Structures are given as C-alpha cells and as structure tokens.
Amino acid sequence: MPIYSSDSDDHPVPLRNPLGRQRPLHDILGGRKVADVLLWKNEKLSLAILIGVTAIWFLFEVVEYHFVTLLCHLILALMAFIFIWSNLADLIHRDPPNVYSFQLSEATSRYFFREIDKLLSRVYDISCGKDWRLLFGAIAFLWMLSVLGNYLSSLNLLYFAFVCMETLPALYERYENEVDYLAGKSSRDVKKLYKKLDSKILDKIPRGPTRQTRFA
Numbered sequence: 001m002p003i004y005s006s007d008s009d010d011h012p013v014p015l016r017n018p019l020g021r022q023r024p025l026h027d028i029l030g031g032r033k034v035a036d037v038l039l040w041k042n043e044k045l046s047l048a049i050l051i052g053v054t055a056i057w058f059l060f061e062v063v064e065y066h067f068v069t070l071l072c073h074l075i076l077a078l079m080a081f082i083f084i085w086s087n088l089a090d091l092i093h094r095d096p097p098n099v100y101s102f103q104l105s106e107a108t109s110r111y112f113f114r115e116i117d118k119l120l121s122r123v124y125d126i127s128c129g130k131d132w133r134l135l136f137g138a139i140a141f142l143w144m145l146s147v148l149g150n151y152l153s154s155l156n157l158l159y160f161a162f163v164c165m166e167t168l169p170a171l172y173e174r175y176e177n178e179v180d181y182l183a184g185k186s187s188r189d190v191k192k193l194y195k196k197l198d199s200k201i202l203d204k205i206p207r208g209p210t211r212q213t214r215f216a
Contacts, residue, residue: 025173040170050166057159 029035033042040046059065089095129135149157172179 025169025176029169038166038169039173046166050163053159053162057155061153061155061159 026035026039026041029038036042037046037049059070060067085094125131126134126138145157152160
C-alpha cells in the first residue's frame with residue numbers, strides 16, 4: 001500500500017525519499033564489508049563484533065579492568081596458546097601457527113588509509129562552508145555530543161555510539177517505509193508551524209522603510 005504525502009487531503013502526492021536519500025542505503029554506507037556488517041547482511045560477523053565490543057565495554061566499565069592490565073593478560077594468553085599449539089602440533093597432527101597469517105594484507109592497509117583520507121577530505125569540505133545546511137548540522141551535532149560528554153564517560157559514549165551505528169541502519173532498512181512516512185509527516189508539520197508563526201508573529205513586526213534605488 002503506497003504512502004502519500006500532501007498538505008491537502010484532496011490531492012495526495014506519493015511520498016518519496018523525504019530524508020533526501022537518492023541511492024540505496026547499502027551504497028551510502030560504502031557498499032562493502034562495512035556496509036554488510038552495519039546492515040546485518042552477514043549476521044554471524046555482525047553479532048560477533050557486537051558481542052566482542054560489548055565484552056570489552058563490560059570489562060572496562062563494569063569489572064573496571066585497567067587497559068594495561070587487560071592488554072598484558074591478553075598477550076600472555078596469546079603467548080600461552082601459541083606455545084602450547086607449537087609444541088603439541090605433532091601430537092594433534094596440526095601445523096604450527098604461521099606468523100604471516102596474522103599480518104594485514106596490503107589491500108586492507110590501503111583501504112584503511114584511503115577511507116581515512118576520504119573522511120579528512122569530507123571534514124575539510126564541510127568546514128569550508130560549501131554546504132551551509134551540512135555545516136550547521138555538523139556544528140549542532142558536535143555541540144550536542146560535547147554536552148553528552150559532560151554526563152557520560154568516554155567509554156560509555158563510544159559504546160552507545162557503536163550500538164547505534166550497529167543497529168539503527170539495519171532497523172531503518174527494515175522499517176524504511178514507516179520511517180520515511182514519519183519523517184515526511186514531521187517535516188510537513190514543521191513547515192505548517194513555521195507558516196503560522198510567520199503569518200501571525202513575524203509579519204506583524206514593523207520593518208523600516210525600504211529604499212528605492214533610482215536608475216539613470
């Protein structure tokens with residue numbers, strides 16, 4: 001059933017992309033493995049990452065582990081695992097661990113630094129003020145984030161942001177029509193409120209006489 005949007009009930013107009021999105025959400029998020037994780041295309045990997053980050057948050061925030069202590073314990077556990085595996089490889093008929101399998105590939109490193117370069121370029125373009133709406137939106141978002149930082153620890157704030165990033169895109173993709181309808185309805189209500197405010201209050205504010213420019 002199509003969703004309609006209009007200021008008048010007599011002439012409904014189909015509502016399309018009220019959030020200004022012109023491309024599929026998967027392409028907007030990069031269209032690669034990161035997008036697959038955020039949209040839960042690979043449910044096992046997305047769930048594993050969410051559980052891993054939650055475990056790290058639990059250790060630091062609830063158990064109150066110190067970073068250096070946890071890092072040393074993880075390295076000790078990894079060393080013990082490699083030692084046992086290397087010395088018992090012949091008994092269990094398995095090859096010893098290969099150190100090169102733990103290295104990042106050159107393509108992965110290039111992709112990582114390329115994404116950082118894109119992010120920095122994007123921040124530079126926004127800061128130049130080429131898109132005023134985007135600039136003021138970024139300023140408002142950073143200001144709200146700074147206010148939240150006064151009431152939440154850095155770890156809780158990062159974990160909250162990660163959970164939102166991990167869940168909201170997938171929820172939006174699943175309930176896209178409902179969210180677009182509510183967003184369009186809210187946008188229309190705000191426009192109606194502004195029109196009423198403009199007609200009842202702003203238009204009644206006295207303005208100075210306008211100068212008429214004479215042309216020769």
